[in-house]
Amino acid sequence: MNAMNAVSPPALLFDAVLPVFLAVLTLFCATALLIVRTRLRSTRNALDTRTRELLSAHEKIEVLSREKREFEEKFQAIFDNSPYSIAFNRLDGTYADVNKAFLSRWGLSREEVLSLSAAELAAGVEDERQRFRDMLERDGRFSNMETQMVRPDGNVRHLLFSSAMVSAGGQASILSTAVDVTSLKEAEKDIKRWREKFDLTTAAARLTFYEYDVENDVLTWSGSMLDVLGYDPEAMKGNLSVWTELLHPEDADRAIALFEEALSQQKRYVIEYRLRRKDGTYADVFEYGRMFARTQDAPRRVLGIIQDVSEAKRTERALLQSEEKYRDIFNNAPIGIFRTSFTGRFLEANPTLAHMLGYRDRNDLLASVGNLETDLYPYPSTRQELIESLLVSPQGVRRDIEFKRKDGAPFYAVINASLQFDESGRPAYLDGTIEDITIRKAAEDMLRQSEEKFASIFRLSPDAIVLFEMDTQRIQDVNDAFVALFGFSREEVLGKTSLELGLYQSPALRDRLYALMNEHQIIRDFEFAAYRKDGEEILCLLSCQVIGINGRSLVFAVLRDLREMKRMQQFMIQTEKMQSLGGLAAGMAHEINNPLGIIVQGVQNIVRRLDPYLGPNIEAAKRYELDLHRLSMFLEERNIFRYLQGIRDAGERAAAIVASMLSFSRRSERTFSSNDVNAIASKALELAGKDFDLKKHYDFRRLNIVREYDPDLPLVPCVGTEIEQVLLNLVRNAAQAMVRAGTENPTLTLRTRKMRDWAVIEVEDNGPGIPRKDLSRIFEPFFTTKKVGEGTGLGLSVSYFIITNNHHGHLTATTCEGRGSKFIVSLPLNPGA
Template sequence: MKLPCRIIIMTVLAVAATAMFAAIFSLQQIYREAEIQSRLEMERCIKTFWEFLRQKGTPVRLADGKMYAGDYLINGNYELPDKIQQIFGGTATIFMGDIRVSTNVLKDNGTRAVGTRLVGDAYDAIFKNAKPYRGEATILGKPYFTAYDPIVNPEGKTIGVLYVGVKKDIFLAHYDELRRNVAGAMLAVVTICSILYFLIILSGRRTAAVQKRALDFLQELIDSMPNPVFYKDLDGRYLGCNKAFETYLGISRDALVGKTVYDVAPPEIADQYRVSDNKLFNSPPGTIQQYESRMMDADGAIRDVIFYKSRFSDRYGSEGLVGSILDITEKKHSETRERSRSEILEHIAKGRPLADILDVITMAVEREKQGALCSILLANKEGTRLFHGSAPSLPDEYIKAVNGTRIGKGIGSCGTSAFLLERVLVDDIDTHPYWRNFLPAREAGLRSCWSEPILSSTGKLLGTFAIYHREQRSPGPDEINLIESAAHFASIAIEQTETELALKQSERKYRELVENVNSIILRMDTNGRVTYFNEFAQRFFGYTGDELIGRYVVGTIVPDEDTAGQSLAEMINGICTNPEKYALNENDNIKKGGERVRISWANKASLDEHGTLREILCVGQDITERKRLQEMMVQTEKMMTVGGLAAGTAHELNNPLGAILQNAQNIIRRVSPGLHANEMAAADIGIEFLKVREYMDRRGIIEMIQHIDSSVNKAADIVANLLTFSQKSPSIAEMSTLSEIADKAISLAAADYTLKKKYNFPNIDIARDYAELPKVPANSQEIEQVIFNLMKNAAQAVADNYPDRTPRIVIRTRIQNRYALLEIEDNGSGIKGELIPRIFEPFFTTRGVGNGAGLGLSVAYSLVVNNHNGQISVETAPGEGSCFKVLLPLEREK
């Protein structure tokens, strides 16, 4: 039966309309998909960028006009942007404020765009609206797909921006090429159809032979279309198709005509086709149907396709449909591959276990290639054997068989590939010589194996990636690309894992060394804030790391001034600006509880790659005890020197003092009444003795002589004290109870009162705080003298007390290591720091003339140190009172 001209016209128009609609829709879909992919890619990329940045340290902060992630300097450091570019391609930037400080965005001259500013919609979103920005942006005059996130400090202030992007023209290059190809083809089809339509109208009344030729020409026109085209009647029987459809399904046109979809497709897919056809026939005329489905090709493979269908009808009312097919299998594969790629990179960026990452890689390939069984083997350090890394679908017995495979030529596909460092493709395991002696592969039903070596960025063997099949197979170009890509991602994962492992091991060894060393180790930035504080330092100072990190050293572990009045704040500032000048220094430090200690510090500058001072490493040793012993040695030597002088002086004074005292006493005797010799001597010269006595009394001569006598006695006491101070007498030590000695000394001190001394023991609150102590080897009289002298010294100090304080003295005993500790603490006026080194010197006193000879503390020092091998020291501060500490050995000296 000959088709009328009208049917031909309708068919031509339907084909042209369908082709045009398919082209337009496909381009729109591809463009939208490209935009969606760009957004997804940017999200994945910036998420990975955040992961890398957080791994460097938190929080992100500004200091000295620079940006840091923890201790990691960002300014001028291009490691992270370049790492993002290596993994994702495209560009990445870290802004400090709105200025690029770390970037791989390039200027026109090829240099990095450091110092350029963020402008446009992204700037407004970040700094005006405090929101992230996603979308197109112009960077240095070029359009980019971009993602910007604000960088916020712990106080909630936006201090910078994190950016990733890719040039729009690069990302859409594939789309542009496809758009040109499709548009050209569709333009040709529409042009031809328009010409054909015009010719058919002119020849509408020609003979059947002419119509036959026109119909043949139409078929040739349809055959020239690259996409498969078909047309069916209302009952779903095929009326015809083009050559592309024949090739696609592997069926001739003649064999196709009269068949239904149930004859050419699996039932579950044919059902979907039939439902869609019925829906189209029930739609209004002019409806163009489009939907995504699957189709079995000539090789029996299930392909992903998009159908474009439209209705047509002739003048007799017969209806049918015409449709075209767009194969999107590769597009689907690309999307799947891209999702897998992003998943793999995300796992790598988050530092997931290597085994998990390798499983993601192998399963991604298996999802893309049905029937593929993937394996990753890892090379040992020696490069001699391959061990199991991932094989989610291979039998367990086979995995055990290949675990530990020796690397060498002819040892399977993987052993040979690892040996040759090149791809090895075996399409038939049963016959290939590399597999001749390996029965487990045959037992596992494996027939082909393609192996790719996994190499590091330096060419070092890391392992192998292999694809197995259960039938003889040779790889196509897309499978070669797939295996190369999988090996590349495995290389990134393995190398990254090895790098992180090496870094963690290095950090662990360094941390173990730093944490276990018995030294104070801290780092501080150029503002004097602590950035690191090792465990020993935490135990020593009493602070936890969290309590001190980020705080200034001055005011925490360093006082504003030392005991000599030196400004330590100025010294710390000097260390922060010029650490080489302060490479070694000693200064006072303060523990959390307020105890002052002396630390010897070694300071080392830490510079970044540009030579800029980044922080200062400080290593300290506690020299408090050493300094105390040094001061004690100096004090002892001083005392020995002074003691020698005092001894000589005492001996020299003893003789004239003795003569003065003796003659003074004789003078008093010879002017005393009642002595017969005195009266006889006066009578012999004619003088009345009582008159002489009266004269001397009136002139105060007797009182003068008595004053001479008392002064000489005082001088004699001083000489005796000098001798006590200067001579280490053979003190007789007995086992004594320290608290009993203290009580006796308190009783003696309480009786020592004169108005001239300005203190009164009954008005002083004296507290006893005695611990249970064993008896100590001591000369009780000498220790009693020591306590008495210290009590008198304390009483004089509290006499100068402030009106709002009750005068108080505390006597305390404790055990301290191998010593008995005796403390005498007062709340008096305290001692100035510059006077402390001199308080144990003979004759040194802060009191005026007539208020003591200044020998009390020096005698106490001599009795404790020289006679008892003990120690005596003082803790004091002006206005804070004083605490004298006496340490006496618990055991006799051997």
């Protein structure tokens, strides 16, 4: 009884309450930790699965990267040797790269061009450049836009300009090409001037010209038809009945019969008849026409000249009409007409021929040309060959011949000549016409040049191009890019089919493509997998179209290697997933924050209520006759305080993880300012110098710190505190890695430098390096190589987010296992450019 009385009631109450309290507290803490562990375990399982997928993708990326480098070397050779001007511009207009043809066209050095923008190089054409920019923004590309450039020496050149938005090096760029068409524009101007002279001549001579397409029964008019007959030439366009309905009833049968006879015999003809004017009266006309046989470039047609000879008929119908009509036709014909002696002198020539040969008039021509062999032909043998042909075929010879003008300049013409004999049967003179075909020759030259350009584009195109027959499906030609892409030599593929080469996965896929071609004659952007010669699978994008060449149906197919594009798509998908993970992290953080706050606050309150020096605790203990100091000693002996501190440390650690997750997912209000990166790096080292751990014998100050700062580095626009946070995280990671590995003479190097428009910060150590299998994952959230409890796995992911998302820069890592690692931070000096 005395022993029971020795224990006070408060003591009995405390002994009863304390186990219950501790049990409830332990159950509460265990439940909270179980929730946290369960959610973190689920997240880790998902990340482990994604990690294995990324490792597999990384191995494929390394193969693609090697092939990409080989492709870039080939592309650079094509780029440098292209005959067309090629330029890459950044979005701000500055030149990123240009080829040799571009430098030659502008007459500038590469250094001069790369220091300029498009606006500075092509000053004075802002409206046109704005028009090009609008088209790029609207369509992403434009082709063959005519423009002008003024070289630094003042020389004006005409260009066909094409441009497209492309991605180069992960950045949006503008690819531009230009073809010089100055000579073509000058030729067009010359043609226009000659056309104006021709129209002026026909208007003055009141000549009506017509062209009749025999096979299609199409009759077109030009010249002075409005002045002569009162009809608009365009309104009178139609079939042959337009002409027959205008014939005088008395002349209709004869004129039609003569015209049909000329058609049937394919000969020249001259017809005299009367045509009805618009006012109902009739005009006496003289028509000179000629039948032209069908050629590859033109159908069978008749060309003719109609002249109003009404006045001549009225004044001298009987005697002078024939001579006057001949003289008018002779003098005003658009082609040269001549008569020469057999020995080689001009006997007669019309003004057109005189002007064609560069002489003032007919008299100047007849007086100046004494010997045709030397004065008209560049080579005397040319006329001798013509004479020999006429002796064989005196009725007529047609040839394309090169003549020379009075000033010695060459020009090409078609000569139609016939040989006439005297009464004794000896050759007397030559009659004929000369038609200037310089323009046609120029067009042929342009066509040849166009074919050469096409051949160059075909050969030098960075995309693989193949040309094969539609019927036999046998390959006719391939370009260098095709050879490089599929690994076959050109000789190996010519004459073969794609099935024989094994390019397709299955014959069914090939049959499907040919079915589409037969149905639509064209295929756009068909994605499929093809095989190289060595069996490697290539993902390609196919576009092809049926074209006609020399009467054969050929398929022009372009194949684009999609491997690099797919790699970039995967990178974009990964980036999107990272952003989604940030949102998930934010949601988890907010959900975990509330119970963590309760746990940490509850532990703090328990410790405060057990404090023997706190007034309210002392008063409550007195009421129950409780000795707080002895209670504190009991709790200390039973490690209760240590358990409570452990709960508090775990709660604060979880809160720190939550804060990092929120920082990772939430864009806070930040202020950009110009900062000295060298000073920021030094401050980060100063803060890291306070980091030490006696239990692990870790002290940052024991490291060898090497500072290699660029004193000329300009101020960098950034959020200084965020960059300091990134550098502090990088140097602490490096220091901890070297200590864990026991690196001898641990050295940490901070290096700054300027590289073009970027400020570069390098953090390099000589520690153990990063295992290659982990290198692709180091910027993932929650991934860490530290032991459990030493790292959250958010440091590098948050740093990566700060540099790439907040500052639009780059954060990359390189490593050599056993020799150290290097992290490279690149910040733009002109973020808005």
